[in-house]
Amino acid sequence: MAIVVTFGSSGVSERHLMSRQLSVDCDLTSQHTIAEEMVKAIGHHFLHDERDRKYYADSYSCRPPPLFIITITFIELAFFIYYTIVLGVTSSGPIPIDSLFIYRPDKRDQIWRFVFYLVLHAGWIHLIFNLLVQLLVGLPLEMVHGSARIGTVYMAGVLAGSLGTSVFDSDVYLVGASGGVYALLAAHLANVLLNYNHMESGILRLFAVFVIASTDVGIAIYDRYYHESEGPVSYVAHLTGALAGLTIGLLVLKNFEQKLHEQLMWWIALGVYGACILFAILYNVFN
Known part of the structure; x- marks a missing residue:
């Protein structure tokens, strides 16, 4: 059955x-x-400290999300697309010298130009480099340290780039976000140098940053002295932006819980940056 x-x-x-x-x-x-x-x-x-790494891994929730780098990247890309349609931008130009946003030595009284020049770029090579560094270095840094800290480092580099150019290379135009980008690179590089023994592949990181920065600065110097364009473009912003990263960014990006002497060094670095910015502002006011 x-x-x-x-x-x-x-x-x-x-x-x-x-x-x-x-x-x-x-x-x-x-x-x-x-x-x-x-x-x-x-x-x-x-991050170099194992306790910081564990704290970050346990507490990170992507709330709020890293919006600063993403937002600034989209803004720069949108402006580039607009000027590509209007001017037909190529790999190295033309530079929109009549834009309301470009920094120009004869328009220094229009103070917004000292910041908003970052939305313009001299060709798609210039743009791609800045966007790649922002996303590959800036975005992870923002996820670790937050939008406020990374935004501070980035904008400090942008402002240092224009003010430094106005003092040390005062006859040139300025476009691009290189000041902010180099502030991020320099801050991260300084962190690697200070904590070299705790970082895996430290020498590889140093070499990669050196190659990237040297190549970009070399191209900027070539464009400055050997490439005919509608107006000379400065490379000083790369250097002054990096200096801003070393001062403002060094201790901002170092760890989550600073000790007393580290907080004191942070205020000293802030004072150095503030003094340099004040000097550059006064230089522009009286010249």
Whole structure:
């Protein structure tokens, strides 16, 4: 005698729902694990202290998300697309010298130009370099240290770039976000140097930053002295932006819980940066 066992529709439906729920849980677990690994990797590469790495990995929630670098990148890209349509921008120009945003020595009374020049770029090579560094270096730094700190470092570099150019290379025009980009690079580089023994692949990181920065500055110097354009473009912003990164960014990006002597050094660095900015402002006012 054969025994036939049948399952009702309710049993099949229940097993189907359980199977779907298990599949969803596995997908969420997989996504959660990937996100955790990404956060751990960022903390591992951009923090030197193991306690800071663990604290960051345990507490990071992407709330709020790293919006500063993403926003500034989209703004720069939008302006480039606009001027590409209007002027037909190539790999190295033309430079929109009549723009309301470009820094010009004969328009120094229009003080917004000392900051908003960052939205313009001298060709797509200039743009691509800045955007890549912003996203590959600036975005992870913002995830680790927050938008306020990274925004401060970046804008300090932008302002230092224009003011430094107005003092040391006062006859040239200025476009691009290189001041802010080099502030981020210099701040991260200083962090690597100070904590070299705790960083994995420290020499590789130093070499990579050196090659990237040297190549970009070399191109800027070539464009400054050997490339005919509608107006001379400065490379001083790269250097003064980097100096801003070394002062403002050095201790801002160092760790989460600063000790007393580190806080004192932070105020000293802030004082040095403030004194340089004040000198440059007074120079422009009285000249």
